[in-house]
Amino acid sequence: MSTRAFQRIQHQANLLSKAPRIIGANRGFATMAITTDTKNYKFNHSMLRVKDPKASVKFYEFLGMTLIKRLQFPEAKFDLYFLAYDSPKALSHGNSTFDREGVIELTHNYGTEDDANFTVNNGNKEPHRGFGHLCIAVDNIAAACNRIEQEGYKFQKKLTDGRMRHIAFALDPDGYWVEIVSLKISTKGADDPNEPTEASATDPKTYRMNHTMIRVKDAEKSIKFYTETLGMELFRTVKQSAAGFNLYFLGYPGTKGVPESGFTADYEGLLELTWNYGTEKDENFKYHDGNSQPQGFGHICISVDNIDAACERFEGLNANWKKRLTDGRMKNVAFLLDPDGYWVEVVQNERFADKENF
Incomplete structure (x- = not known):
C-alpha cells in the first residue's frame, strides 16, 4: 500500500484502498435472502489513537476496564487494543468483543511512543474541535x-x-x-x-x-x-x-x-x-473529524446482526460511505460518514455469525 493511502486511512483502514465519497452508488449484493433488524444493533466501540499503549492500557485498566482483545498488524505497523468492563457485575460480562457496548478501542501506530514531539489531537482545542x-x-x-x-x-x-x-x-x-x-x-x-x-x-x-x-x-x-x-x-x-x-x-x-x-x-x-x-x-463552519491532521479520535463503531444485509439497507437509504464492504482488501468492515464527516464503522456481531471477525 502506498504511503499516501497509509497516512490517509489509519487504524483498520490502513489495510484498505482509498474509497470515494459517493452517495447512493450501486454495488453487487448476494442474491440469497438476508435480513437485518436494527433492534439487534449495538453501539460497540469508540476508537482513539494513542501515543504509548502501555500507559493508555494501564490508565483504562485502572478505571476498572479489562483488555478483552488485542489485534496486531505488524505489516502495517499498528496494533489495536479493545478494553471494556467485563467483571461479573458488568452489563456485557463474558460477551465476545463485538457483542457488547461500551468498548474503547485504542490504536497504536508503531514508534509514536519514542517520538518526543508526537501528540494527539484530543478534540477540545481550537481550531480542531470535534x-x-x-x-x-x-x-x-x-x-x-x-x-x-x-x-x-x-x-x-x-x-x-x-x-x-x-x-x-x-x-x-x-x-x-x-x-x-x-x-x-x-x-x-x-x-x-x-x-x-x-x-x-x-x-x-x-x-x-x-x-x-x-x-x-x-x-x-x-x-x-x-x-x-x-x-x-x-x-x-x-x-x-x-x-x-x-x-x-x-x-x-x-x-x-x-x-x-x-x-x-x-x-x-x-x-x-x-x-x-x-x-x-454558518456555511463555513465545520468540526474536525479526527482523521485529518492533526489526528486523534478515529471513529465510532456499530455491530450488526448481518453485515451484508445492514450495508444493503444503508445503501438503500443513500448513506454516505467512506468505505463500502466490497472496497479494498478487508471485506469484513465498512465505514459510513455521518453528516459532520465522522466515521462510523460497521462490523459483524459474532453472536449472529458464530465466528470471530478477526
Missing part, C-alpha cells in the same frame, strides 16, 4: 475521583471546580477527556441526596462506560442520521438555552429498553451529541 470526551459512570463519584487523583492522574475539571459539582473530567495519558458521573445521578443533573459527599469506598468493577460525546453542526440532521439510518433512539435531551447549546443522548434500547424519565447513567453504549446554537447557519 470529538469531546468519553464518560464513565461510577458508584461513588467523590471516592472515584479521589482514587484517580491519588494515583497521580490529572484532571481537566475536578469535582470541586466551578458550579457543576456533580461531574468531573479526568485526563488520560494523551490528554483525552474522560467525564466522570455518578450512577445515581438524577435527570436534573444533581447529586443523589443519598450519595456520600465525602470520599469513601468505590468499586471499579461496578463502573459503566456510559457514553461518547461528539460535537455536531446541525442537530436535526445528525439526529435524523443516527435514528433513521443507524436505528438508534433518542433517549434524552438536555436544553441549556442560557448557555446556547443542547445535548442529545442516543442509543440502542437492547434488552434494557428505553430508559425511564431519561435516566441513562447506568447504561453503556450511549452517544452524546453536543449542538451549539447557530452553527447550522
Whole structure:
C-alpha cells in the first residue's frame, strides 16, 4: 500500500484502498435472502489513537476496564487494543468483543511512543474541535475521583471546580477527556441526596462506560442520521438555552429498553451529541473529524446482526460511505460518514455469525 493511502486511512483502514465519497452508488449484493433488524444493533466501540499503549492500557485498566482483545498488524505497523468492563457485575460480562457496548478501542501506530514531539489531537482545542470526551459512570463519584487523583492522574475539571459539582473530567495519558458521573445521578443533573459527599469506598468493577460525546453542526440532521439510518433512539435531551447549546443522548434500547424519565447513567453504549446554537447557519463552519491532521479520535463503531444485509439497507437509504464492504482488501468492515464527516464503522456481531471477525 502506498504511503499516501497509509497516512490517509489509519487504524483498520490502513489495510484498505482509498474509497470515494459517493452517495447512493450501486454495488453487487448476494442474491440469497438476508435480513437485518436494527433492534439487534449495538453501539460497540469508540476508537482513539494513542501515543504509548502501555500507559493508555494501564490508565483504562485502572478505571476498572479489562483488555478483552488485542489485534496486531505488524505489516502495517499498528496494533489495536479493545478494553471494556467485563467483571461479573458488568452489563456485557463474558460477551465476545463485538457483542457488547461500551468498548474503547485504542490504536497504536508503531514508534509514536519514542517520538518526543508526537501528540494527539484530543478534540477540545481550537481550531480542531470535534470529538469531546468519553464518560464513565461510577458508584461513588467523590471516592472515584479521589482514587484517580491519588494515583497521580490529572484532571481537566475536578469535582470541586466551578458550579457543576456533580461531574468531573479526568485526563488520560494523551490528554483525552474522560467525564466522570455518578450512577445515581438524577435527570436534573444533581447529586443523589443519598450519595456520600465525602470520599469513601468505590468499586471499579461496578463502573459503566456510559457514553461518547461528539460535537455536531446541525442537530436535526445528525439526529435524523443516527435514528433513521443507524436505528438508534433518542433517549434524552438536555436544553441549556442560557448557555446556547443542547445535548442529545442516543442509543440502542437492547434488552434494557428505553430508559425511564431519561435516566441513562447506568447504561453503556450511549452517544452524546453536543449542538451549539447557530452553527447550522454558518456555511463555513465545520468540526474536525479526527482523521485529518492533526489526528486523534478515529471513529465510532456499530455491530450488526448481518453485515451484508445492514450495508444493503444503508445503501438503500443513500448513506454516505467512506468505505463500502466490497472496497479494498478487508471485506469484513465498512465505514459510513455521518453528516459532520465522522466515521462510523460497521462490523459483524459474532453472536449472529458464530465466528470471530478477526
